[in-house]
Amino acid sequence: MKEYLLVALALLGVLIIGGLSLVVPRLRRRPEPPLPTTEVDTRTEEDLAGPPVEAPEAELSTGVVVEAPPVGAPPIEVPEPTAGRLVRLRSRLSRSQNAFGKGLLGLLSRDRLDEDTWEEIEDSLITADVGIDSTREIVDRLRERTRVLGTRTGDELRTLLATELVNALDPSLDRSLRTTSTDGVPAVLLVVGVNGAGKTTTCGKIARVLVADGRTVLLGAADTFRAAAADQLETWGGRVGAETVRGPEAADPASVAFDAVKRGIEVGVDTVLIDTAGRLQNKVGLMDELGKVKRVVEKHGPIDETLLVLDATTGQNGLEQARVFTEAVNVTGVVLTKLDGTAKGGIVIAVQRKLGIPVKLVGLGEGKDDLAPFDPAQFVDALLGTEPLGRDA
Ligand SMILES: Nc1nc2c(ncn2[C@@H]2O[C@H](COP(=O)(O)OP(=O)(O)O)[C@@H](O)[C@H]2O)c(=O)[nH]1
Numbered sequence: 333m334k335e336y337l338l339v340a341l342a343l344l345g346v347l348i349i350g351g352l353s354l355v356v357p358r359l360r361r362r363p364e365p366p367l368p369t370t371e372v373d374t375r376t377e378e379d380l381a382g383p384p385v386e387a388p389e390a391e392l393s394t395g396v397v398v399e400a401p402p403v404g405a406p407p408i409e410v411p412e413p414t415a416g417r418l419v420r421l422r423s424r425l426s427r428s429q430n431a432f433g434k435g436l437l438g439l440l441s442r443d444r445l446d447e448d449t450w451e452e453i454e455d456s457l458i459t460a461d462v463g464i465d466s467t468r469e470i471v472d473r474l475r476e477r478t479r480v481l482g483t484r485t486g487d488e489l490r491t492l493l494a495t496e497l498v499n500a501l502d503p504s505l506d507r508s509l510r511t512t513s514t515d516g517v518p519a520v521l522l523v524v525g526v527n528g529a530g531k532t533t534t535c536g537k538i539a540r541v542l543v544a545d546g547r548t549v550l551l552g553a554a555d556t557f558r559a560a561a562a563d564q565l566e567t568w569g570g571r572v573g574a575e576t577v578r579g580p581e582a583a584d585p586a587s588v589a590f591d592a593v594k595r596g597i598e599v600g601v602d603t604v605l606i607d608t609a610g611r612l613q614n615k616v617g618l619m620d621e622l623g624k625v626k627r628v629v630e631k632h633g634p635i636d637e638t639l640l641v642l643d644a645t646t647g648q649n650g651l652e653q654a655r656v657f658t659e660a661v662n663v664t665g666v667v668l669t670k671l672d673g674t675a676k677g678g679i680v681i682a683v684q685r686k687l688g689i690p691v692k693l694v695g696l697g698e699g700k701d702d703l704a705p706f707d708p709a710q711f712v713d714a715l716l717g718t719e720p721l722g723r724d725a
């Protein structure tokens with residue numbers, strides 16, 4: 333009997349301990365995921381606690397309302413690091429550039445590179461939106477080098493072509509974004525471009541990149557033309573815990589931009605990103621508006637970076653529009669969006685050469701982290717579609 337009791341007790345003990353060991357880790361594990369959120373949230377609550385003290389802000393300024401991320405908003409996200417993004421750039425581009433790459437490499441591996449073949453090579457570059465001038469230059473150099481080196485094999489020609497394409501993108505250009513604050517004053521980044529080019533989306537994506545790198549960011553919604561534009565920007569900011577400064581609908585964009593930088597200085601963020609409107613019905617009006625935004629913001633100090641956002645799918649037409657912006661503000665970098673949606677990736681070459689401004693970032697999709705730093709060599713490899721070529725042939 334005693335033995336039975338002991339065995340039963342032992343069994344019970346084992347069951348209880350076993351049960352606990354199953355439950356306890358789960359209990360322990362469960363609170364873990366929200367941890368990073370709580371940490372970041374605490375910071376936001378401090379931010380939230382800030383504005384009530386400074387409530388007179390609204391009276392001081394031009395009626396611009398400062399809005400912190402709403403209480404009870406979805407948990408703040410930790411964006412994907414930028415490191416792996418070039419790999420994605422490759423695959424996204426290669427998908428659409430494959431035909432172009434195949435065609436070009438096919439031409440180059442012909443037995444005889446006669447006049448017709450060179451013309452076809454030229455045509456395929458022009459078709460890819462490389463632009464007539466750049467194409468001529470690239471093909472002339474390629475012909476010259478082929479002649480001098482006596483290069484024959486398709487592989488060698490491919491390397492030569494890649495070299496010329498990279499060269500046309502001037503790999504020596506500085507493509508870094510100036511987003512670091514100096515002497516406690518935030519870096520100011522102005523984002524310009526026509527309607528629908530992807531400005532607001534790009535502002536949001538850049539904010540995520542900066543947050544992922546441990547920076548603090550404030551967004552300024554200087555597209556006051558539609559309230560939806562400010563909402564859109566605020567949504568992007570809210571996801572990563574960045575405050576958005578916005579004004580009432582139809583407020584003066586320059587004053588919103590001014591207040592955003594002012595607020596950024598007060599709060600002590602690293603970077604202030606200013607989203608603008610891009611109506612182009614009236615060139616003079618747009619230039620006046622942007623010129624004013626620039627002047628007014630510069631009362632706080634110089635603008636560190638002015639990014640021109642261009643839609644890659646608009647091809648050569650987009651280039652003409654781009655000029656208006658380069659005349660209105662001092663554009664320091666180009667963001668080429670929607671490269672995932674065009675088979676004409678050569679536009680990167682045309683844009684950079686025509687405008688003489690480095691392409692610093694490329695948009696590769698509508699996803700939150702579909703923005704990558706631009707790298708000429710990686711881009712050319714993707715453009716020629718060398719890797720996927722063998723796979724789906
Ligand atoms: N496929 C694709 N869509 C993009 C990209 N960048 C922006 N978009 C889309 O383009 C549309 C317009 O973007 P938005 O940022 O509102 O343009 P804005 O008027 O210049 O502010 C939106 O539907 C975006 O999701 C990109 O790199 N790839």
Ligand SMILES: [Mg+2]
Nearest residue numbers: 531532555561
């Ligand atoms: Mg917008």
